[in-house]
Amino acid sequence: MIAADKLRADRALAALCVDPAGLKGMVIRARPGPVRQAWDEALSRLALPLRRIHPGLDDTQLFGGLNVAASIASGHMIRDAGLAESAAVIVLPMAERTPPGLAARLGQLLDADTGHALILLDEGAEPEEMSPPALAERLAFHLDLSGFRAADAQPSLPASADIDRAQANLHSVVVLPEAVYTLTVTAARLGIASLRAPLLALRCARALVALEGDDIVTDEHLREAAELVYPCRATQIPEEPQEPPEDTPERQNGDQTEGDGNNSLPPEDMLIKSVAACLPDGLLAARDKARTLRGAKGSGAGQRRKGNRRGRPLPPRPGRPDGRARIDVFATLRAAAPWQALRRKSRETDQKLIIHPSDIRLRRYEDRSDRLVIFAVDASGSAAMARMAEAKGAVEILLAEAYAQRDQVALVAFRKEGAELLLPPTRALVQAKRRLQALPGGGGTPLAAGIRAAIDIALHARRGGLAPTLAVLTDGRANIALDGGASRARAREDTNAMAVAWHQLGLPGLVIDTSPRAGPDSAALAEWLGARHLALPRADSRRISTAAKSALAS
Template identity: 60%
Template sequence: MSDGADTGRALAALALDPGGLGGLVLRARAGPARAALEVALARLPGPARRIHPDTPDAVLFGGLDVAASLAAGRQVRSTGLDAAPCHMVLPMAERTRAGLAARLGQMLDAARGHCLIALDEGAEPDEAAPPALAERLAFHIDLSETRAGDVDIALPAPADLDAARSRLAATTLPEGAATTLTALAARFGIHSLRAPLMALRAARALAALDGAAEATDNHLREAAGLVYPARATLVPEAEQTPEEESPTPPEAQDGAETDDDGTAQSHLPDEILVAAIAARLPAGLLDPSGGPSARRGPSANGGAGDRQAGRQRGRPLPARPGPPDGRARIDPVATLRAAAPWQTLRRAAQNSPPGQVIVRPADIHLARYETRRDRLLIFAVDASGSAALARLAEAKGAVELLLAQAYAQRDQVALVAFRGDGAEVLLPPTRSLVQAKRRLAGLPGGGGTPLAAGLLAAGEMAAQARRQGLSPLIACLTDGRGNIALDGTPGREGALADALAMAGRLSGDGIPALLIDTAARPGPQAADIAATMGARYLALPRADAARLSAAIGTARDDLTG
């Protein structure tokens, strides 16, 4: 959102329920526009704590205080930010590594009243805050194209905020609000339940701001408009009634209730609300010709292969001052170099004998290293049924497009096809475009859908790749409608149970994954499997090779960067 009124309402709701709404992502470079909004953020309750993309665990969760321990001659432990509610401000959020994003997400999930203000300063569209972190923050504000004079945010007076905060606990939601907001989220391809839960909390906060005892449809609409647009993955098509069907009676329409006199009362979701949210969707959504992934070029996270910060081995980087956190080594040369200029003054102050080296906590420098690792994109392609030829053709084109970039990015590509009663590795990990074309030339298709076997084969390949030092990502192309169980017996119920079990196994192994729903009408089966697998879900029923390549390239850098 970039409208001043919407931004003001979002900030006011966040001031009422910071722990429930999680926080916000503010996309803006440092300047007057962002400074004006940061002034409004100072109205949030609780102390503000500024952190950075390399914040150690000791700051978040406490640990050994080296300086205090040296001064006291005994172990002194410090408390972390998780000890008391506060709102954390994270500049340069686009540089946050996956480990810190996970730990910040753990703090937000603990629901102790913390909230996070992620200041996204990315210069390019593909530079953004980690998706796993942004998903936990209710509001996304974009001021990247806003001038300072256009930022006009009106917040309620402190007394009004205090009064609304006291009303919040007693404010209720209308019956069926959760169902309608969840259905609306599904229409925009939002399959994480965090979005409708945050929209419900935002609706309660907005109702409390307006002094209402119960949230109205207008509050639900406003909350959905504030929370959903930045999370949408598709633009919903208008619902049409088939010509051969009779018009649906008013009492049976979705999102409507009927009074005693038979008059239908309109409720969410309606086409007006869908159009309002669609108008706020990010430009170029899922458009490889104009979206971020089309301009991506080499990986924004890794360049020629991922760069991974190491603490024990790799290419040495300049040492950096900081307290030992139990994970990084102390660089003795850099530490002594920092302490050397002060030895004369320190010996005189302490009457120490000549030759004694006095090291203070501020002198300690930690060694840093950098390693590079290759990435492996594993395509698990549903090669069953009458539409197999189209899906395999799309996968073939996407593999060839990604292989063309493999030499610059050090990526490898593999292909697993599942059909009939099992899965087959058609293309082992490779960068060879010639070998790939030869293997892809005669892909078979048809038969049943052993989805569980495909996930099992892809997971085994990913585990083997990890043992070899690669960074795997599974991209599964399927409609989610498996009908062959792991033991080869037909039946949708057993096949779905086995597929969910394999998806849970991949999630437990922590393997990044992307599930692309290729069904003509995306259904809940693929979304449920993606949620169990912890995978990003993307509905692309009419995807071509270019869109598949763009979507997988974006997920590759977000999930394995």
């Protein structure tokens, strides 16, 4: 199977060498290594020059545009040429990280038919990590080199003279109308909705014909083109047509030929059989799962974060306009103002305003998400009421500042055999005060249950676009295990396990020991959590809220 895949990969690259602008390019999925390097070097055989870009490319670098700094310095308009100024093969490493904006611009560039081709070097390790489907769908070939061995990595390509001759004969290749019909019907039966697929398959067949020195597209060329273009796009395999019974009139009249059954199949059925043979087992199911995961990844509230990013202005900075950053006009004028007299004198001009590129200032904004402070309060023992009162005051203080700081607050109380969510994440002060009027206290110390409840809240909040942090008010002396049993040894093991689980989330935390005499247990808990530790005996609400805000800022 590897040998057949290697042969098809070689044929796809050879066809791309003949007609890069018509076939638009290919997706090469492979992790960095000898195989990827060999294919990367083989791209130099393409007729067009190679131009490498990165996923962070901006519009000015790609399409060109006004050079603001040079135009201001010279006094007349100066434009920079972009990478897409002339036809080229654009190579994009780390294609699985391509942002939607760049994918859309590259798609528009390919649709303009200006002679460009695109090579997507997909380095994704997981099924959901893949090149943008809308961009990959515009490229003729999709090669997965993950199963290739380093010894067989080097592509086998025709000689340069053969490729040059094929390019010269490409426009003289004849395509019969039946070939177009066959490729279109085959694509439809394979569940391929886009008309680009049969068009790219037809261009591939013409390139293969030109490589062989022929002048007409045959069924064999159509079969090979379908095997190269359709497998990466197929979403279904149609059922095989049922042969008519032997006693049908057609067979009785001898209209069907005897012998090999494949010779009696329509051309599109033969192509479907060929494409199906090229699909690895489970490919369609894996592709559907990857598309589902990719769609879910970008559609949840935790990824889009609707309504929780406003952007706060920050001091401007010197920089070069790149088409994305905005120029701060007033800051630019302030930077240029002290030098106007000297500049007019050195230039011997009466020009009122002379701005140099070094004067340009760009606007900056602080882009951050809402923050959630999860208070996990120890409500056990005789001192519970005091700690609960302190937590209540700290929560009310933070809620009063939430409107300005964009913070939300949640409150978990753990006592007896488990933990209870007393206040879900909120910044509504009226609702919080109503929930905080009566807080229960007394019983054992199920510290592990309290941390587990905080983890559940943090995971849910992070999916909703919040940035959680944990503030635990406890002395660290757990005596109730997760199953509700009264055992200090098992309670300590469960607490440490939950603390490690929080630490692995990579979220900040704070342990506040409010007991009259701070012991080593709370410090050990902070170490397991990967959090800061503060010993605040008899701390009031203001000190607790200040400590929580300090943990947020760190």
